Amino acid sequence: MKKWLIGFVLLVFFGVAFGQEADLSVVQENIERYKAIKYANHPRGFASWIQGILFILCAYHLLAFFENRNKAYLFYSLYVFCFLLYFSFSNFHLFYSGLTQPLNEYLFYPIQFFGYAAYIAFGQQVINTKKVVPEWHRFMNYGIRITLAMGVTFFLIQLMGLSTSTLTLFSILLFPTSLIAVGTYVVLAAKLKYKHVFFFVSGSFIYFILAYVALFYSLQGTAGKYTFSFTPLVFMQIGAVIESLMFALLVGYQQRKDRLARENVELALAKQAQQATELQLKALRAQMNPHFIFNSLNSINHFIIKEDAEQASDYLTKFSKLIRQTLEYSNQNTISLEAEVKHLSLYIKLEQIRMKSSFDYIQDIDPALNLSSISIPPLVLQPFVENAIWHGLNPKTSENKRLLLSIQPSESGIDIYIEDNGVGRVAASQQPKLRRSFGTQITKERMNTYQPDGLVAIEFIDLEDAKGPAGTRVIVRLKSE
Template sequence: MFNSLDLIHILENSNFNGVAWGVVCILFYLCVYFLIIYFRAKDRFYLFYSIYAFVNAINILKYLKNVFFEEFISNYIIFFHHLHFPLQFISYIFFSLFLLEILPFNKRHPLFYKRVYQMVYLLSIIFVLFVIGRYLFDGYYILRGFYFYFIIPLGFFITVYSFLLILKMNDSVKYYILLGMFIISTAAFILAILTFGKGIEAINKYYSIFYISLLVENLLFTYALSIKQREAYLEKVHVQKKYLNQLKENERIKTEQNIKLENELAKKEKELNLVAKKAEEERVAKLKSEFENEIQALHLASLQSQMNPHFIFNALNSIKVFLIENDKEKAVYYLNKFSKLIRKILESSRVESHSLEEELEIITLYHSIENIRFDECIQFTIQKDPNVLISSIKVPPLLLQPFVENAIWHGLMLSKKDKKIIIKVYEENGTVKLCVMDNGIGREKSMELKNKKTYKKDSVGLKMTLERLSFFNKKQNLYYSFYFIDLINDDGNPAGTEVCFTFD
C-alpha cells in the first residue's frame, strides 16, 4: 500500500524516476503556449514568461537521468555546467521583466520601471563581458564572484523592494504573483541550506523541493496570466459594444442627411422636369447646367454639415474636464473661447467660402481648445508673408481643421519632444502656398501604430475635406490642391509631417 515513505522515496529520486522530466515537459509546454499567445496578443509579459519557462527547463536538463537524451547530456556536461550561471542570470532578468510588464509598474512607479530596464541592459552587458572573459583569461572565479556577491544581493534587494511596491498596488493578479515569488524564494533558500557544501548526491536528493515550488509558482503565474487574458477579452467586448453603438449613431445621422438630400434632389428634379417640358433644347441644356451646380452646392453643404458636428464634438471633449473638476475660472475662460469658436463655425456653415484670414482665426481658436488636454504644451505659430493678402483669398470653411487635428492626435500626442505646430503662408512663383508643419512621430510611425490596433477606422475628416475641395474647385473654377511631405532629420529618422496647400 502506498504510504508517505514511498512518496519521500519518489521525491528524493526525482532526477531518476521521471518526475524532473515531467517538470521539464510542463515548462516547455508553457513556453510554447504563451509564446503563441504573445504573437496573437502582442503583450510583452507573455513573451518574457515564455522565455523564463524555457530557460528554467534548459537549466534542469543536466540533472536528468534515465532519459533518452542522457548520453547527449553526458557528452556535453561541461558545456551545460558552463551554462549554469548565464542561464540563472537570464532567468532572473526575464522574471524581473515579466513582473514589470504584468503589473502596472509603468503607470504607478514609472521611475522605478525605467531604472530597472536600464539596470537590466547594463548588467546584461557586464555579465556578457565576464562570460567572454571566462574563456579568454580563465575568469571563472571572477564570473562566479560577480554572480554571488553582486547579482544575487542586488536581485534580493530589488525583489524585496518590488514586493513592497506590489503590496501597495491595486491589481487583480498581485496576490498570485506575490505568492509565487514567496514560494520560489523560500524553496531556493531551503535548497541552498540543505545542499550547501555538499555534492551531487545532496542535489539529487533535495532538488524535488525546487521542482515542486517551480510547478506551484508556474501554476500561480499561469492563473495570473489567464486573469489578464480574461480582462483583455472583457475590454475587447466593451470596445466592440462602444464601437457598434457609434456605428449605429453614425448610420442614423447619415440616413437622416441622405433623406434630406434626396428630398432636396427630388424637389429640384421635379422643377427641372416642369421647366424642361416647356423649354427648347437650348433652354433645357442651360437649366441642366444650373441644376448640376445646385446639386454640387447641396453636396458641399451636406459634407460641411457632417463635418461641423464632428468638429464640435471633439472641441467639447477638450473643455469638459474643467467642468468635471469644477475649475470655474478656467471653465469660464475656455467657454468664452468655445462660444466664439462656435459662433464662427455657425457663421461659416451658412456660406460656401470665407477668407483665409477668417480660416486662420478659427484654427487659432481650435488650437487653444485642443491644447487644454495637452496642458498648454503645444507651441502654435502662424508665420504670414506681409505681401500676401490673406483677406482676399477665399477657401472652404474649416479646410485646415482636419489637418491640424491629425497633427495633434496622430503626430504630436505620442511624441516625447517639445510639441510644435507651425503654419506658414507665403508666395512662391506667383502662387500662394500654406503649409501646416508638425514635429510629431510622422505618418509612417502613426500608420504602424494604427495597424497594430484591433479596430481601425478611416480618416473621415480628411476624406470629407478632399471631396469638399474637389466640389469647391469645380464650382469656383479653381485649382486648389494639397500634398503631404514626410519630414526627416539628419539621422534619417522621422521628424514630423508637413501638409502644403497651393491656392492657384
C-alpha cells in the first residue's frame, strides 16, 4: 500500500512538471487579474464573521476532545481548522494574517485535501463504521490515505514552483475524490437510516454544492471569463459555515444520545443494585427466621419436658401469634417502628415466660414521637434484646434483673436504647456454655444494606458501677436524611 501511494504521488508530480504549457503568458495574465479581483473585492466584514464562527467551533470542540477524549471532536476540530486556515489566505485584515499569509504559497491547495481527510475520519467516528459496517470502514481508511497523499503531492508541486496549472489539476482530482466521499456516506445513510447520518450527509451536500459553485467560477476567473464583482470564495465560505453548524448539531445530537445511553446504563445499574439489596435483605431475613424459631422451639420443648401444660399453652398461643407476625413482616422490606416495638414486646413476654419472670421489662418511649411514621427493617431490634436477655441477664445470679427499651429524639434523628443490668459483655464472653449469637452480626449487615449512606449507626457501651461491670447498653441511632 505504501509503495502504491508513493507511485501515485510521483505520477501526479511529474505529470504536472511535464504537462506545463509551452506558452504560459496568457494563462498567467488571467490568473493575476483574477487574483486581483478575488482579493480586492473580498467582503472583509463577512470574511471576518466567517472566521469568528469557525474559530469558536474549532476551539470549543478541541477543548471537548481534551475533556472526554472522543475522537469525533478531534477530527471535527481539525476539519474546521483546515477551513479556518484556508479562508485566512484570502483575508489580509485578520490579526493573525501575518502568520498565515506566508503559508498561502505552499498550503493553499494541500490544506483542502488535509481537511477532506479529517472529514472522512470524522464521518467514521460519528457513524461508527468500524462497528456498524467494518468493510466500509476499511475502504474509508484507504480514502484517508489517498487524500493525504494528494495533499502531500500538491504541497510538493507548490514547493517546486509548478503551480501554473495547479487549479486545473486540483479541480480534476478533487471532483472524483469528493464524489466518492459523499457517495459513500449517501450509501451508508440509505443503508443505516440513522438520524445523525442524515445530518452528516445533508451538511456535506450543501457544502460540496456551494464549493463546486466556487470552483466553477474560480476556473472561469483564471480563463478570463469571471464576471462577478466579488470573489467566488464567498460561496464556499457560506457552505462551510452551514456544514460546520450542521456538524455541530450532529455532534450535539450524538453527545445527547451518548448521555441518555449513559443515564440508561446508570439507571439499569441502580435497579440491579436495588434488586441485589432486596435479595440480600431477603437472604438475611431467611437467616433470621430459622434462628428465632430454633430458640422458640427450644422453649416449648422445655415446658413440655417439665410437664407444665398451662405455661406450654400460654407460650404456644403467644408463639403462634409471633410466628404469624414474623411471616407477615418477612415479605416486607420495612415496617413501622410502632409495629417493631409491638412485635418486640410480644417476643420479650415469651422470653419472660421461658425464664419464669426472672427479669423486669421497662419501656420508655417519648410520647411526642410518632412511631408509625418511622420505617425500619423488620425484626432489626430483636437480636439485641435476645443478647441482653441470654448473654447479659440470664448468667446473672443476683436479683433485680432489668431490661430497658427506650426511644428518644436526638439532634440528628432518633436514638433507640436497649439496656440491661446483666453481667456485661466481658463476663458473657467467658461463659463457655453461652452459644454464640449470630443475630447481632446479621442485624448489622441488614442495617448497612438498608442505609448504606451511614444514616444508621450502632454503638455498644459497657456499663460499670462501683462493683465493676453493670450491664450493656446498645444504641441504634437513626439519622434523618
